[in-house]
Amino acid sequence: MAEKKVSMKVFGMTCDDCVRTVSEGLRSSGARDVSVDLSSGMAHFIIDDAHTEPEKLLTIPVFSGNSHYKGQIRKVE
Numbered sequence: 001m002a003e004k005k006v007s008m009k010v011f012g013m014t015c016d017d018c019v020r021t022v023s024e025g026l027r028s029s030g031a032r033d034v035s036v037d038l039s040s041g042m043a044h045f046i047i048d049d050a051h052t053e054p055e056k057l058l059t060i061p062v063f064s065g066n067s068h069y070k071g072q073i074r075k076v077e
Contacts, residue, residue, distance in 0.1 A: 007043070
């Protein structure tokens with residue numbers, strides 16, 4: 001298991017429901033220890049990159065299709 005700490009800028013969040021929606025979307029895609037901050041628009045979480053790559057998270061349902069949320073990977077450690 002190769003854990004990666006990911007920091008992501010999330011665009012389109014305007015309220016606590018948005019934070020909850022983005023958090024749940026990330027968790028359902030395999031992220032853990034998810035922390036999403038509305039005021040900074042940042043999400044921080046851990047993934048196992050043996051199962052998913054950070055860039056693939058940009059295409060999960062919460063960020064794709066008709067969603068008004070968009071993500072941008074800022075840092076991977």
